[in-house]
Amino acid sequence: MSTASPPTRGFVGRHAADARDPRLPPGQYDAHDAFPVLSAEATPEIAAADWTFRIDGLVGAPRTWTWDEARALPPSTYEGPIHCVTSWSKLATRFTGVSVDSFLDAVQPHPSATHVVAHSHTGYTTNLALADLTGGKAWIAFDYEGEPLTAAHGGPARLLVPHLYFWKSAKWIAGLRLVGADEPGFWERNRYHHRGDPWAEERYAGD
Amino acid sequence: MPATDDLLPPLPEFAAPGRVAPSLRGRVQWQHAEVVAVRRETPGLRTVRLALPVWNEHVAGQHYMVRLTAADGYTTQRHYSVASPPGDTGHIDLTVDRVEGGEVSGYFHTVARPGDRIEVRGPLGGFFAWSGDRPALLVGGGSGVVPLVSMLRHARSVPGTADLHLVACVRTPEDLPYASELASAPDVTVVHSRRAPTGQPVGRLTAETLAPHAAQALAEDREVFVCGSTSFAESVAKPLLTAGLPPTHLRIERFG
Numbered sequence: 003m004s005t006a007s008p009p010t011r012g013f014v015g016r017h018a019a020d021a022r023d024p025r026l027p028p029g030q031y032d033a034h035d036a037f038p039v040l041s042a043e044a045t046p047e048i049a050a051a052d053w054t055f056r057i058d059g060l061v062g063a064p065r066t067w068t069w070d071e072a073r074a075l076p077p078s079t080y081e082g083p084i085h086c087v088t089s090w091s092k093l094a095t096r097f098t099g100v101s102v103d104s105f106l107d108a109v110q111p112h113p114s115a116t117h118v119v120a121h122s123h124t125g126y127t128t129n130l131a132l133a134d135l136t137g138g139k140a141w142i143a144f145d146y147e148g149e150p151l152t153a154a155h156g157g158p159a160r161l162l163v164p165h166l167y168f169w170k171s172a173k174w175i176a177g178l179r180l181v182g183a184d185e186p187g188f189w190e191r192n193r194y195h196h197r198g199d200p201w202a203e204e205r206y207a208g209d
Numbered sequence: 210m211p212a213t214d215d216l217l218p219p220l221p222e223f224a225a226p227g228r229v230a231p232s233l234r235g236r237v238q239w240q241h242a243e244v245v246a247v248r249r250e251t252p253g254l255r256t257v258r259l260a261l262p263v264w265n266e267h268v269a270g271q272h273y274m275v276r277l278t279a280a281d282g283y284t285t286q287r288h289y290s291v292a293s294p295p296g297d298t299g300h301i302d303l304t305v306d307r308v309e310g311g312e313v314s315g316y317f318h319t320v321a322r323p324g325d326r327i328e329v330r331g332p333l334g335g336f337f338a339w340s341g342d343r344p345a346l347l348v349g350g351g352s353g354v355v356p357l358v359s360m361l362r363h364a365r366s367v368p369g370t371a372d373l374h375l376v377a378c379v380r381t382p383e384d385l386p387y388a389s390e391l392a393s394a395p396d397v398t399v400v401h402s403r404r405a406p407t408g409q410p411v412g413r414l415t416a417e418t419l420a421p422h423a424a425q426a427l428a429e430d431r432e433v434f435v436c437g438s439t440s441f442a443e444s445v446a447k448p449l450l451t452a453g454l455p456p457t458h459l460r461i462e463r464f465g
Contacts, residue, residue: 007239007278010327012320016312019283029276029286031312039439040463042336043456044446058217088288089274125221125456154439179217192335206333208236 025083025093027200033090039154040088042188043124046174050158053123055105055142059180062110066177069158072142075100080141080164085200087167097162099143102135102178115180119187120161123174128187129196130163130170132180139165142175167198167205237265237330239276244325245300247317250386254352255318256292256304259329266295269359270338270434270462273301273331277316287313290356290436290462291332292387294363301329304386306352306464337434337462339363341370346426348414348445350378350437353464357436358387361396372429374398376422378414378441382406398422416448423452436462 016031023032039045050069058064078101085091111132118135121127134140143162144151151157156173163170169189190196195204203209242259250256269291276286293302308314321327339345339360347357354377364373374396379385380403382392391397402413412418426433426449433454435445442461450456 006282007276007284007328008241008326009280009282010277010316011325013277013279013316014312015277015279015281015283015285017283019279019281022283029284031285038463042461044450044459044461045443089286119220121220127220154443179220189336193333206237 023093026091027085028203029205030085030089030091030200033092036090037092037155038086038088038090040086040169041126041154041173043126045153046124047153048123048158048174053158055159055175056177057105057109057180058177059119060112060115060182061180062112063108065109067105072100072105072159073144075104078104078138078141080143080162082164084164084168084171087169087194087198087205091200095164096147097141097143097164098145098148099141099159099162101138102140102142102161103138105142105178106136111180114182117181117184119179119181119185120170120172121176121179122172123176126172126174126188128170128172129185129190130166131184131197134163134166134170134197135178139163165199167195167200169194170198237333238263239328239330241326242301242329244321244323244327246323247321250304251384253307253384254304254386255307256302256386257317257321258293258300258302259327260300261329264299265332266298267291267301267332267359268335268338268340269295269363270356271332271334272356273303273329274333275303275313276328276330277313278328285312288333290359292355292358292362294359294366296363296366301331304352304355337436337460339373339432339434341367343432344371344429345373345432345434346422347373347375348378348419348422348433348435348437349375350414350441350445351380351384352386353435353437353441353462354379354386354391355436356462357434358390360434362390365396372396374422374425376400376414376419378402378437380404414445416451419445419448420452423449423454426458427453430458432458432460434460434462437464439463 056066141162161172161175246258289303305317349357378400
């Protein structure tokens with residue numbers, strides 16, 4: 003967490019301190035219209051017809067959805083901010099998809115499942131507590147601002163967990179594996195924080 | 210019964226593993242760095258040299274966070290790659306792009322001077338990092354060359370490090386940072402997209418111009434580090450993957 007810092011000679015911020023938007027977590031700035039792309043791999047081109055989404059691991063009924071099957075589930079929209087660990091936030095976004103709850107309802111999660119490895123069609127992984135994906139807090143998103151998600155932003159479908167830093171919202175989502183222990187994913191093995199709560203500034207290991 | 214882990218298919222292998230061992234130091238703390246020099250690299254790039262009271266040697270390619278505080282307590286922070294090599298003990302060079310209306314880049318380009326103190330925190334990140342143990346091809350566009358130059362300086366200054374080759378892509382000769390180190394060097398290829406020195410070709414980096422570098426990277430099992438804008442990163446990564454580079458050999462860092 004931040005402690006009071008001495009002023010930097012000659013630095014004039016874009017805003018007065020008391021005008022800082024209360025929706026911005028500590029250390030974040032408003033990217034306004036920009037939507038930076040920060041994946042560590044080349045952007046894959048995945049046709050919707052080829053996309054699949056699977057939930058397995060500690061579940062009673064592992065299942066794979068096709069694009070049409072996933073799109074047939076009840077739609078759900080998220081409107082609000084997103085926060086990237088590289089310090090930019092977007093304060094007003096609108097993603098439409100399906101609540102992760104709707105998928106989990108179909109697979110009978112086992113009581114021993116405490117965590118999830120989210121994995122992408124590129125092989126990217128990120129770990130989450132199961133509790134961070136349930137209760138209307140997470141989506142499989144297909145549309146951004148009313149348009150299909152572009153490939154650069156994870157289309158045809160990405161995980162959306164907007165209350166955590168955005169590296170948790172795995173692009174090109176391929177599946178969720180429910181597990182009984184926290185297993186670090188790609189960035190988490192590269193010194194980033196296991197949970198990534200922007201309000202607690204959980205950016206790096208040890209934060 | 211739920212399926213057990215040992216019955217599940219393994220998840221596919223992703224990018225090469227991290228190059229920096231997990232920190233045993235715990236949280237990386239903020240510290241007060243002193244500006245000891247400010248140097249204009251190009252019309253759009255300025256290097257700020259900082260003296261650090263607490264020295265934690267970085268791995269070439271890692272970055273620092275910078276935090277600036279206004280008189281009324283307003284703070285803002287950004288991430289910048291380190292340009293200096295790990296052996297430059299006690300100091301880091303941060304090379305900062307000039308961004309129109311950028312509150313932090315504007316500070317570095319028009320305000321910062323020797324003697325000023327700013328808060329920094331690092332080194333950070335462990336994926337886009339090169340410790341010198343494996344040969345690599347480095348491809349940077351514009352300010353994307355900054356972390357790659359840290360790697361090149363490390364390779365040049367430490368005997369026994371693996372071989373590197375840097376492809377630096379800039380618009381004009383005046384846009385080449387660290388020009389005295391990069392121009393006319395055997396381990397550097399400079400690609401000029403708008404205007405080149407007399408006798409050198411002009412044109413963007415293409416699959417054709419990348420081909421010999423890709424062939425060498427494949428033949429010598431090199432890792433490839435790509436840094437720049439996302440459009441630049443895609444324009445480099447796709448031909449390399451098409452040429453047969455395993456995705457696990459590719460490390461990309463995008464500047465938004």
